[in-house]
Amino acid sequence: MPDVIDPDIRRARTLPSDYYTSEERLKESLAKFPDYWHFAAHRSQFGSSNVIPIPHLEGMLGEPMVLTCEEDIKCLSNVCTHRGMIVADSQCDVKSLRCPYHGRTFGLDGCFRSMPEFGGVENFPSKSDDLFQFPTLEWNGIIFCGKVPPEFSSFIDELENRLGWMPISSFEHDQSRFRDYEIRANWALYVDNYLEGFHIPFVHEGLHGVLDYDNYRTETFEGGVLQIGMASEGEQTFELPETSPDFGSNVAAYYYWLFPGLMLNFYPWGLSVNLVVPVSPERTRIIYHGFVGDDSMLGKGAGADLDKVEEEDQQIVEATQRGVSSDSYDRGRYSPKREVGIHHFHRILTSEREIDNHLWSQMGDD
Ligand code: FES
Ligand SMILES: [Fe+2]
Incomplete structure (x- = not known):
């Protein structure tokens, strides 16, 4: 079978339009999601609480999940082991998790603690009465989790090499930057x-004014893409340390995308996280979380007016959805200079990748 997307961008044609419109293609895409790490939360989101449900991952992985923070952070199934009720429906500070349906309680480590009216039940409780625990990974305060993610996570090395100098773990969650949109597009x-x-x-007229378009850069790596927006003359930039591979450049923004739908946008003021959650072939949720590192940098440069940029993007994407749904359009071609990031995404989306170093077997063994 030839590749759906030719590895040579000069020969390649873009993604067939049924990837944007058909239920079956969406199912195929969703089937890949468990093989990747996903953004769960930034540590600062805990605030004074110790439990955070992460419903966006239910849309990505089909699993209701909840983060708990005791000595360490765990990602647990949010599904009660009695009859399947959702255990925690909001962020809270508790000593244990108590199912609201019939009162089963679990420790914050997910272990079964107690259950009313269960006297005489044989072989109870057992390991299967504990809440299932999913793999987690933390980098600089950013917590990732997954269903069967790869053990070796090269994207962490990529982030660390580039942005290891940034004090991301001390960024603070800013609730006023939270957004939750549902758009009419794939x-x-x-x-x-x-x-x-x-x-x-x-x-983006406004954004174009602050970015140096000619020096816009795109780099691809396993499972992701980095775009670097350089600042126009006199616009706000990062103060890069000598240890940064970009030292000496006028970087205005680092735009990281990790398959499938995680966008980590770093600006001199902090981090804007965008989560892309499929709802149906023609509906998608876009969730924004903002984490501020230096509030004196807010309101300037490439990260100044994110609402406006988002609105401009949503209009384009919704109109393009109408276009790709037409019978007369199927596929286009790529610009080798400007569309290597999309080509890389389409290659990942359509590849028959086998991941053989799953944590799954380890999880099943204990
Ligand atoms: S479903 Fe949770 S206690 Fe019954
Ligand atoms: Fe845009």
Whole structure:
């Protein structure tokens, strides 16, 4: 079978339009999601609480999950082992998790603690009465979790090499930056749009003014893409340390995308996280979380007016959804100069990747 997307961008044609419209293609795409790490939360989101439900991952992985923080952070199944009720429905500070249906309680480590009216039940409680625990990974205060993610996570090395100098773990969650949109477009179309700066001069007049379009850079790595927005003359930039591989450049923003739908946008003021959650072939939820590191940098440069940029992008993406749904359109071609990020995404999305170093077997053994 030839590749759906030719590895040579000069020969390649873009993603067939049924990837943006058909239920079956969406199911195929969703089947890949468990093989990747996903953003769960930033440590600062705990605040004074110790339990955070993470419902966006239910849309990505089909699993209600909850983060708990005791000595360490755990990602537990949020499904009661009695009859399947959702255990925690909101962020809270508790000593134990108590199912609201019939009162079964669990420790914050997920272990079964007590259950009313269960006298005489044989072989009870057993290991299967504990809440299931999923793998977690933390980098600089950012917590990732997954269903069967790979043990070796090269994206962490990529982030560390580039941004290890940034005090990301001390960034503070800013509730006023939270946004939750539902757009009328396929999730992959939203990702496509994110992965190129090609449209900036056409769609984002304001952003175009602060970015140096000619020096916009795109780099690909396993499972992701980095775009670097350079600042126009006199616009706000990072103060990069000598240890940064970009030392000496006028970087205005680092835009990291990790398959499938995680966008980590770093600006001199902090981090804006965008989560792309498929709802149906033609509906997608976009969730924004903001984490501020230096509030004196807010309101300037590439990260100044994110609502406006988002609105401009959503209009384009929704109109493009109408276009790709037409019978007369199927596929296009890529710009080798400006669309390597999208090409990389389409290669990942359509590849028959086998991951053989799953944590799954380890999880099943204990
Ligand atoms: S479903 Fe949780 S106690 Fe019954
Ligand atoms: Fe855009």
